[in-house]
Amino acid sequence: MIWTILIALYGLLIAIGGIIGYTKARSRISLMMGLGSGVALLFAAYATTTTPTNRVGALFFANLVAIALAIFFGFRWRTTRKFMPAGLMSILSIAATIAFTVGFITTASNS
Secondary structure, three states: OHHHHHHHHHHHHHHHHHHHHHHHHOOHHHHHHHHHHHHHHHHHHHHOOOOHHHHHHHHHHHHHHHHHHHHHHHHHHHHHOOHHHHHHHHHHHHHHHHHHHHHHHHHHHHO
16 A cells, blocks of 8 residues: 555656646656656556555566656756756655665565
8 A cells, every 4th residue: 555655656746747847948858758657657556556466566667667767867967967856856766766676575575
């Protein structure tokens, strides 16, 4: 249950960030990537509510998305040297990666 909530919250934050990126900078890429990543994470959150096998796969998938976003925002932060939004999203994505890795390991070992 906790993993469903964490993945869903992270997905909503990513989607909202994409919408904010579009409204502030008129960046269609931010909108598409933010909404795409957010929907993918919400799908993973939904998949954690089904069978234990799906839960392990959903946590693995959410972890892959979080890793990709951490890398992207880390490079963006390094390039722009601006904490907002790249630094904040980089730190959030690293925290999500750690949390989803712990969830994946504990869930996989219990099933």
